Amino acid sequence: MRKVVILSGAGISAESGIKTFRDSDGLWENHDVTEVASPEGWRRNRELVLEFYNQRRRQLHEVQPNDAHKLLAELEKYFEVQIITQNIDDLHERAGSSNVLHLHGELFKSCSCNNKRLIYEQKGDIKIGDKAEDGAQLRPFIVWFGEDVPMMTEAMKITKEADIFLVIGTSLQVYPAAGLLQDIKDDCLLIVINPDDSMSYGKRAVVIKETATKGMKLLFDKLVNMA
Structure with missing residues (x-):
């Protein structure tokens, strides 16, 4: 075969x-991609990054x-x-x-922000305080700009x-x-x-x-x- x-x-x-990753103006849902899709953005504002992907995840349930x-x-x-x-x-x-x-990566998965090998199914929102088994904050299981x-x-x-x-x-x-x-x-x-x-x-x-x-x-x- x-x-x-x-x-x-x-x-x-x-x-x-x-929605595609970048609109014609270089923004994604009105955000600069470095705000929501980079390790630097995660360090600056975890709540913004989590909510951004929570919105994407909610939308994925609807399509x-x-x-x-x-x-x-x-x-x-x-x-x-x-x-x-x-x-x-x-x-x-x-x-x-x-x-x-x-x-x-996959939107319906999350991982430890300290160890991307600790992966979990994630159909709902990720909130600040949601922890992986190693005690670290959960993050979206997404490859961000600047990551391998x-x-x-x-x-x-x-x-x-x-x-x-x-x-x-x-x-x-x-x-x-x-x-x-x-x-x-x-x-x-x-x-x-x-x-x-x-x-x-x-x-x-x-x-x-x-x-x-x-x-x-x-x-x-x-x-x-x-x-």
Whole structure:
């Protein structure tokens, strides 16, 4: 069975109603990203950071996977499928995808601010005073700017095994995730779904200049025929 590896980003979740990481003015929900997505921001104002992610978590309860998520899950009937996502939501899992690697953490998890290996399910709010088993304050299980991306090594390994590598919902502006394209095999088929026609992915890429949902509807039967 051929292996399809999917790199997904904010664009696929945006179609379910989740705001993308940065608006055109460089802000996220009216906050400078360094206020709410960096170790420095956490040290300055823990309450602000916790409330910011509490709001994101509440919103995640209210949205549903879209057709793009569902079609990616459907591919598992025809291929060995691995999703590498830059998104912190669980929409891939809710759509039925069984192999999802989250590069930047997960909104429905928390961890000790002193030990990121102490991880907990977190469907509700995190409050000041909520402690991990080591006595440290709980924080969102999110990779912030300036922090290591521990899942990159595994993501690189998965990427090197791909027969088909599909990029969807990301303009590949965020590193180190964008560097995964350098790890695909020479004979790997590279497909990109992105409505932004200002991006260049090299001559080898098959580019579908559509949104995630429309692009997947156009691509799905073609992929199945390759199985």
